[in-house]
Amino acid sequence: xxxxxxxIDVGPRDGLQNEKLPIPTDVKLRFIQAxxxxxxxxxxxxxxxxxxxxxxxxxxxxxxxxxxxxxxFSALVPNAKGLERAxxxxxxxxxxxxxxxxxxxxxxxxxxxxxxxxxxxxxxxxFRAQVPGGWVRGYVSTAFECPFAGxxxxxxxxxxxxxxxxxxxxxxxxxxxxxVAGPSEVHxxxxxxxxxxxxxxxxxxxxxxxxxxxxxxxxxxxxGIRAFDSSAGGLGGCPYAPGAxxxxxxxxxxxxxxxxxxxxxxxxxxxxxxxxxxLKLFGRxxxxxxxxxxxxxxxxxxx
Amino acid sequence: xxxxxxxIDVGPRDGLQNEKLPIPTDVKLRFIQAxxxxxxxxxxxxxxxxxxxxxxxxxxxxxxxxxxxxxxFSALVPNAKGLERAxxxxxxxxxxxxxxxxxxxxxxxxxxxxxxxxxxxxxxxxFRAQVPGGWVRGYVSTAFECPFAGxxxxxxxxxxxxxxxxxxxxxxxxxxxxxVAGPSEVHxxxxxxxxxxxxxxxxxxxxxxxxxxxxxxxxxxxxGIRAFDSSAGGLGGCPYAPGAxxxxxxxxxxxxxxxxxxxxxxxxxxxxxxxxxxLKLFGRxxxxxxxxxxxxxxxxxxx
Numbered sequence: 001x002x003x004x005x006x007x008i009d010v011g012p013r014d015g016l017q018n019e020k021l022p023i024p025t026d027v028k029l030r031f032i033q034a035x036x037x038x039x040x041x042x043x044x045x046x047x048x049x050x051x052x053x054x055x056x057x058x059x060x061x062x063x064x065x066x067x068x069x070x071x072x073f074s075a076l077v078p079n080a081k082g083l084e085r086a087x088x089x090x091x092x093x094x095x096x097x098x099x100x101x102x103x104x105x106x107x108x109x110x111x112x113x114x115x116x117x118x119x120x121x122x123x124x125x126x127f128r129a130q131v132p133g134g135w136v137r138g139y140v141s142t143a144f145e146c147p148f149a150g151x152x153x154x155x156x157x158x159x160x161x162x163x164x165x166x167x168x169x170x171x172x173x174x175x176x177x178x179x180v181a182g183p184s185e186v187h188x189x190x191x192x193x194x195x196x197x198x199x200x201x202x203x204x205x206x207x208x209x210x211x212x213x214x215x216x217x218x219x220x221x222x223x224g225i226r227a228f229d230s231s232a233g234g235l236g237g238c239p240y241a242p243g244a245x246x247x248x249x250x251x252x253x254x255x256x257x258x259x260x261x262x263x264x265x266x267x268x269x270x271x272x273x274x275x276x277x278x279l280k281l282f283g284r285x286x287x288x289x290x291x292x293x294x295x296x297x298x299x300x301x302x303x
Numbered sequence: 304x305x306x307x308x309x310x311i312d313v314g315p316r317d318g319l320q321n322e323k324l325p326i327p328t329d330v331k332l333r334f335i336q337a338x339x340x341x342x343x344x345x346x347x348x349x350x351x352x353x354x355x356x357x358x359x360x361x362x363x364x365x366x367x368x369x370x371x372x373x374x375x376f377s378a379l380v381p382n383a384k385g386l387e388r389a390x391x392x393x394x395x396x397x398x399x400x401x402x403x404x405x406x407x408x409x410x411x412x413x414x415x416x417x418x419x420x421x422x423x424x425x426x427x428x429x430f431r432a433q434v435p436g437g438w439v440r441g442y443v444s445t446a447f448e449c450p451f452a453g454x455x456x457x458x459x460x461x462x463x464x465x466x467x468x469x470x471x472x473x474x475x476x477x478x479x480x481x482x483v484a485g486p487s488e489v490h491x492x493x494x495x496x497x498x499x500x501x502x503x504x505x506x507x508x509x510x511x512x513x514x515x516x517x518x519x520x521x522x523x524x525x526x527g528i529r530a531f532d533s534s535a536g537g538l539g540g541c542p543y544a545p546g547a548x549x550x551x552x553x554x555x556x557x558x559x560x561x562x563x564x565x566x567x568x569x570x571x572x573x574x575x576x577x578x579x580x581x582l583k584l585f586g587r588x589x590x591x592x593x594x595x596x597x598x599x600x601x602x603x604x605x606x
Contacts, residue, residue, distance in 0.1 A: 179596075182562035183521045211555040211592035212562065215518035218486045246592070252514040259485035259515065287590065289514035289549070293482075 005262045006227040008173070008203060009035055009250050010044040011275075013076055015235025017047065017054050021282060025059045029066050032073075034274035035232055039266040040250075041071045044095065044229075048075055048082035064089040074137060078109075083123050087130050094127055095137040096120040098164075099177070100157040101146035117163050124167050137171040138164035139205065143189065144181040154192035162196050171201050173229055176216065179209025179246045183219035190223045203227035208234065209246035214256050217248070221260065228253055233275025234288040249288030251275065256290075268294050276301060308565045309530040311476070311506060312338055312553050313347040314578075316379055318538025320350065320357050324585060328362045332369050335376075337577035338535055342569040343553075344374045347398065347532075351378055351385035367392040377440065381412075386426050390433050397430055398440040399423040401467075402480070403460040404449035420466050427470050440474040441467035442508065446492065447484040457495035465499050474504050476532055479519065482512025482549045486522035493526045506530035511537065512549035517559050520551070524563065531556055536578025537591040552591030554578065559593075571597050579604060 012032050016023060028046075035043055045067060051058030060075065064086075067073050074093035077083045086094060098116040099105045105116050124136055143157045161172050174193065181189075186204075193202065204220050206213040206228070217228055234249030254268050272286075272294040279286055286292050286301060295301035315335050319326060331349075338346055348370060354361030363378065367389075370376050377396035380386045389397060401419040402408045408419050427439055446460045464475050477496065484492075489507075496505065507523050509516040509531070520531055537552030557571050575589075575597040582589055589595050589604060598604035 180562065182559055183518075184563050208592060210558045210562075210596045211517050211552075212559060214514050215486075215521040215559065218518040218521070246596075249514075255513045256485055256515060256518065259483065259513075260487050289511060293513045293549075 001224050002226055003262050004226065005221075005257055005264045006042060006203070007040060007250060007253060007264050007266060008042040008044065008227065008229045009040045009232055010205075010229050010247070011035070011232040011235040011250070013044040013047050013057065014247060015231040015233075017056050018236060019056055019282065023056065023281070025063050025066075027281065028059075028063060031274065031278045033068065034277065035271070036068060036071055038270035038274055039264075040271070041265055043071060043073050044076065045073045046075050047078070048086045048091070049078045050081070061085055061089050064091060074135070077123060077127075079119065080123055080126065083127055087127070092131055092133070093135040093137070095139060095173075096123060096169075097139040097141065098160060099141035099146070100152045100160050101142040101149050103149035104142045104146045104177075107148055113160060117160070117167070121167050124169070128168070135171070136169045137173060137203075138167075138169040139173045139175060140164070141175045141177045143174045144176045144185055145178060147178050154189045157189060158192050158196055161193055165196065165201070169201070171203060171227070172197055173203040173205045175205040176207055176213075179207030179213065181206070181216055182212050183215050186216045186219045187223065190220060190225065194223070199224055199226070203229060205229035206248045207246040208248045208252070213248040214252050217253060217256060218260070221262070232271060233279055233286060233291055235275070235278065249275075249290060251288045251290030251294060254290060255293070269298055272298075273300065304527050305529055306565050307529065308524075308560055308567045309345060309506070310343060310553060310556060310567050310569060311345040311347065311530065311532045312343045312535055313508075313532050313550070314338070314535040314538040314553070316347040316350050316360065317550060318534040318536075320359050321539060322359055322585065326359065326584070328366050328369075330584065331362075331366055334577065334581045335370065337580065338574070339371060339374055341573035341577055342567075343574070344568055346374060346376050347379065348376045349378050350381070351389040351394075352381045353384070364388055364392050367394060377438070380426060380430075382422065383426055383429065386430055390430070395434055395436070396438040396440070398442060398476075399426060399472075400442040400444065401463060402444035402449070403455045403463050404445040404452050406452035407445045407449045407480075410451055416463060420463070420470070424470050427472070431471070438474070439472045440476060440506075441470075441472040442476045442478060443467070444478045444480045446477045447479045447488050448481060450481050457492045460492060461495050461499055464496060468499065468504070472504070474506060474530070475500055476506040476508045478508035478532075479510055479516075482510030482516065484509070484519055485515050486518050489519045489522045490526065493523060493528065497526070502527055502529070506532060508532035509551045510549045511551045511555070516551035517555050520556060520559060521563070524565070535574060536582050536589060536594055538578070538581065552578075552593060554591045554593035554597060557593060558596070572601055575601075576603065
């Protein structure tokens with residue numbers, strides 16, 4: 001099995017979207033550039049969601065044209081309107097977002113999973129028609145447990161994944177949205193999904209809400225998975241806030257990968273500093289252990 | 304394999320020993336009682352180290368007689384003098400502390416590993432002679448890596464473990480003292496040690512300095528290990544301090560065990576509250592994710 005791992009940093013989108021404090025576009029651009037300089041090769045930079053729903057990412061169309069030409073940037077696209085806005089500014093990599101639980105999609109986007117898939121089918125067809133050579137990722141949320149409906153059967157996740165594959169997505173990100181799963185569940189779900197998802201299209205999106213994300217990554221690595229979403233500094237997952245989403249910190253992921261001998265291209269010291277800068281803006285101390293240990297070793301924090 | 308796991312909470316000793324703020328004996332007793340009430344069955348309550356070296360635990364002889372009759376309490380005993388003080392107050396379960404790296408023991412106790420083992424041989428013999436039915440644990444520190452000498456060979460850990468077993472210890476705790484190991488190293492070391500350590504005497508003592516402790520526990524569980532040290536609330540491992548020891552939080556351990564279907568007897572809600580109380584004394588916010596998620600779910604924190 002390959003020792004090369006893809007890291008998809010979703011911090012600029014998933015990490016910043018719930019921040020209350022307005023963040024100027026140029027601050028976001030500096031943060032994204034710092035992530036790129038740290039060696040991150042895939043970054044989800046923003047979302048073309050309605051500014052009414054997520055004001056923090058309302059500047060997607062202003063931000064996008066200022067992104068550097070590399071590394072690979074993608075944007076979340078929630079619907080046809082968002083796609084139109086994204087295509088206008090030249091987005092070539094999009095992500096769409098559904099779930100494995102009807103209760104979850106109904107609560108979040110007022111559709112059943114099936115209805116959300118139908119909506120995305122049209123979005124993806126339009127994208128393919130207008131953007132030759134484009135890339136599409138599908139998120140499957142609540143792949144282990146739904147906050148409204150409880151445990152989710154692996155077969156339900158397989159079903160949604162198959163439908164996304166039939167629509168021609170290039171990448172599927174399987175999400176433990178509320179950060180509850182343990183390694184045994186990862187083992188079982190991975191085996192079920194590998195029946196249908198080609199391993200090169202299979203990514204995991206773990207949240208660290210209960211402290212199991214690194215253990216889950218480790219189990220997935222054992223089973224051959226080589227792509228993981230994470231968020232610089234654990235952004236979007238401040239453990240001090242109730243209902244925190246608890247994104248896996250990219251630093252924690254990188255430390256594990258380094259120690260286990262995987263290649264990924266990210267320099268942990270630069271990454272830890274990039275995350276520290278953005279956390280400072282929010283007046284927040286670092287809380288990723290991988291980041292803290294790195295900053296402590298280099299004498300950067302506490303100052 | 305059994306689904307029953309031993310949790311040895313070392314918070315009152317390993318967690319408190321480095322706290323600068325003096326903690327009154329009755330506060331410690333309330334904390335220990337709260338841990339017992341949460342269902343912890345094994346607690347390392349204190350150390351009979353010289354008060355000159357560890358002032359925080361200088362009240363060991365005052366504290367011990369006030370401990371309840373159950374659960375099982377043990378105390379660290381660094382030398383013959385400490386043993387004498389422990390026996391006087393009725394200690395029936397002791398722990399001795401060595402390492403797998405000469406550079407580490409020389410720096411810490413000014414002896415080679417071999418010399419420390421000889422010193423403990425006399426301590427254990429005296430203990431057995433004076434305390435029939437007593438119980439002895441041996442700690443093997445720096446089992447993966449030494450902060451002064453780098454990576455430690457599994458064969459060195461096996462060697463020290465064998466010598467401790469020859470001295471008749473009942474339990475061996477294998478420590479990742481600087482919290483750097485990943486699951487592959489745990490896999491490899493466990494296999495080496497199971498050649499000599501009977502599985503029922505085998506415990507792991509992981510530190511979470513870089514965020515890998517839960518992943519390491521998960522790997523050890525897979526390999527049949529059923530005893531783990533941890534510290535309530537991650538005490539002794541505040542990630543905000545440079546050089547933090549970073550104990551695995553008992554809450555993180557318990558969450559993993561719950562989710563993976565192991566039995567252990569600890570009530571996570573009571574434990575999280577007990578840790579919160581002691582952290583408040585230090586003016587510190589909780590940082591264990593297992594604890595934070597539990598407190599957040601019950602509406603206890605933030606208040």
